[in-house]
Amino acid sequence: MGHLDKGEWKKQSIAERSKGGAFKRSSTQYRNWITADGSAGPSGEGGFEAEADRYHLYVSYACPWAHRALILRALKGLTDLIGVSVVHPDMLEEGWTLSDAYDDATGDRLYGLDYLREVYLKADPVASGHVTVPVLWDRKGETIVSNESAEIIRMFNSAFDGLTGNRDDYWPEALRDAIEPVNARIYDTVNNGVYKAGFATTQEAYDKAVHPLFDSLDWLEERLGRNRYLMGDRITEADWRLFTTLVRFDKVYHGHFKCNRRRIVDYPNLWAYTRELYQWPGVAGTVHFGHIERHYHYSHESVNPYRIVPIGPQPDFDAPHGRERLAAA
Numbered sequence: 001m002g003h004l005d006k007g008e009w010k011k012q013s014i015a016e017r018s019k020g021g022a023f024k025r026s027s028t029q030y031r032n033w034i035t036a037d038g039s040a041g042p043s044g045e046g047g048f049e050a051e052a053d054r055y056h057l058y059v060s061y062a063c064p065w066a067h068r069a070l071i072l073r074a075l076k077g078l079t080d081l082i083g084v085s086v087v088h089p090d091m092l093e094e095g096w097t098l099s100d101a102y103d104d105a106t107g108d109r110l111y112g113l114d115y116l117r118e119v120y121l122k123a124d125p126v127a128s129g130h131v132t133v134p135v136l137w138d139r140k141g142e143t144i145v146s147n148e149s150a151e152i153i154r155m156f157n158s159a160f161d162g163l164t165g166n167r168d169d170y171w172p173e174a175l176r177d178a179i180e181p182v183n184a185r186i187y188d189t190v191n192n193g194v195y196k197a198g199f200a201t202t203q204e205a206y207d208k209a210v211h212p213l214f215d216s217l218d219w220l221e222e223r224l225g226r227n228r229y230l231m232g233d234r235i236t237e238a239d240w241r242l243f244t245t246l247v248r249f250d251k252v253y254h255g256h257f258k259c260n261r262r263r264i265v266d267y268p269n270l271w272a273y274t275r276e277l278y279q280w281p282g283v284a285g286t287v288h289f290g291h292i293e294r295h296y297h298y299s300h301e302s303v304n305p306y307r308i309v310p311i312g313p314q315p316d317f318d319a320p321h322g323r324e325r326l327a328a329a
């Protein structure tokens with residue numbers, strides 16, 4: 001791990017990042033939006049018009065935040081319009097690398113660069129900050145549009161509709177106010193909660209993360225016993241944001257991140273819901289357990305110093321989910 005400081009790469013361990021025992025996720029730097037006509041979005045600059053073959057996504061198959069972007073890209077029929085480069089699963093001292101020496105890692109399909117940080121430096125030679133995935137890259141302007149997954153999925157939800165004709169809407173206007181607090185709780189206690197538990201270097205920081213995590217899983221289990229999806233009978237971005245953590249949970253968060261009060265398979269509703277989302281057309285192809293298991297166990301030296309990748313459970317994500325019973329009349 002490391003970060004850029006005025007264009008220079010500085011190595012940094014996870015323990016150094018977890019100052020005072022608690023892990024803090026840094027805020028995101030690039031916040032521009034692709035829009036149908038190139039007008040500015042809710043933040044950042046304008047000039048990023050939706051066009052085929054103009055944008056490219058740098059992702060890790062291991063990363064739950066990048067995974068959101070891959071899912072929306074698949075669901076919205078954008079796979080032919082927006083290319084993807086997949087980093088190597090090991091994130092060590094040099095940060096994410098663009099080596100293709102691992103199954104399904106592609107290397108840099110645009111420029112043949114070796115390190116993801118070089119993509120950031122191409123956008124800004126004196127860049128400072130963390131070098132994270134996903135990165136939404138503009139080939140025309142040779143710059144980063146956004147490295148904030150929560151916003152990338154909203155761009156993908158609608159900006160390209162005129163080109164693809166796909167009008168599926170995962171952020172429906174009428175539900176936005178209801179989605180926001182659900183996203184906020186899930187982000188803080190579940191998506192990021194597993195990291196806060198896993199990267200804690202004091203008992204206090206761990207306790208502060210792990211109890212709210214399992215309180216939220218209980219809350220979700222109850223909610224999903226009544227509703228097929230988080231917002232009722234309609235699947236929304238809130239579900240996809242939750243899914244990327246649930247699908248990784250039993251394989252990596254339960255053991256590696258010590259989130260081990262229960263597994264997802266122990267929650268009947270959450271587990272059936274996870275299977276339904278996994279089986280959604282286009283989604284299984286975005287889930288790469290090889291990268292997930294390798295990345296977490298191999299990259300976090302302070303958590304797993306000998307880098308042994310454990311055997312892990314093999315939950316059957318293809319088993320019938322039975323969630324139709326909750327379908328709207």
Ligand SMILES: N[C@@H](CCC(=O)N[C@@H](CS)C(=O)NCC(=O)O)C(=O)O
Nearest residue numbers: 028063065130131132133147148149
């Ligand atoms: N806010 C970002 C967070 C992305 C993020 O933290 N990605 C992790 C991988 S799971 C990363 O690239 N970390 C590298 C680092 O922090 O140096 C988003 O949601 O897009």
